[in-house]
Amino acid sequence: MQQLSRYSPALVAIDRLWLARQGENREVLMTTDIRICFVGDSFVNGTGDEEAAQSVPYIDIFSSLVSEDSYKLEVMSNDGSHPGSSSYVKMAQIISSSPNWRFYAP
Template sequence: MRLIAFGESFVAGVGDPDHLGWVGRALAGRRAVTLYNLGVRGATSTKLASLWRREAEARLSDEEPCRIVFSFGVNDTWHAAGEARVTPAQSLLNARAMLTEAASLCPVLLVGPPPIPDAGRQARIEALNENFKLLCARLQVPFIDVFRPLAADGLWVCEAAAWDGAHPGAAGYQRMADLIAAHPLWRAFTLAE
């Protein structure tokens, strides 16, 4: 199976000293899965919407099952000069366009954005997460909410606060990977035995 992962720095695993991030850790031991990790540090949903299709088409194959997983939103909530990099409405439009188009190619899944230590952004991320969840329900796209369990647990946020204010270390990424890998939607999506 081929799994193509699109998203921001959390998909890329920025801050993980093992360079696995949550995606690599969630697939640990799955030798039959070819992972294309296309996380882009600093990417917004607008940037991902402009590049994902070209990148996916270069990796899709008729010879084996393919899947596309998206995870984004934190960078959309960044405010510069009092303005959001991407408005919540535009984030939803971008998500809708990507998920709808990708679902026409192969099965698709959205992993919600994780929390960060900044309280103001945390509230914006939580609101966006809830809107992503509703959008996925309408589109009938599987959605895995990691925001609530990671915020409640505290490890992710503590590691992020101790490093650069956004990205955790290996333990935080492992916690997120464990949440995702155990989720029935992920197991079905990745054809886990």
């Protein structure tokens, strides 16, 4: 698996530029996992539009977690891509509180 250099200033600058062009002013959380850097815009923006169009259940957990300092600290303290156990508890709470996690028969 290819990895990005941790906390790459160039990649942070690119992400900030992209967000500015989208009219957004929010903090950039970098990751060392290159797979996370290349995901669909709807996933990054937390809208789930592409998923909804394909009838794929979608739960935005990223937006809720990325604004929490404890989550960011856990990610940075671990491998740069994965948080610690308390953030996984938070993820489970977000998912279980959404009706979208349930499987429905067609």
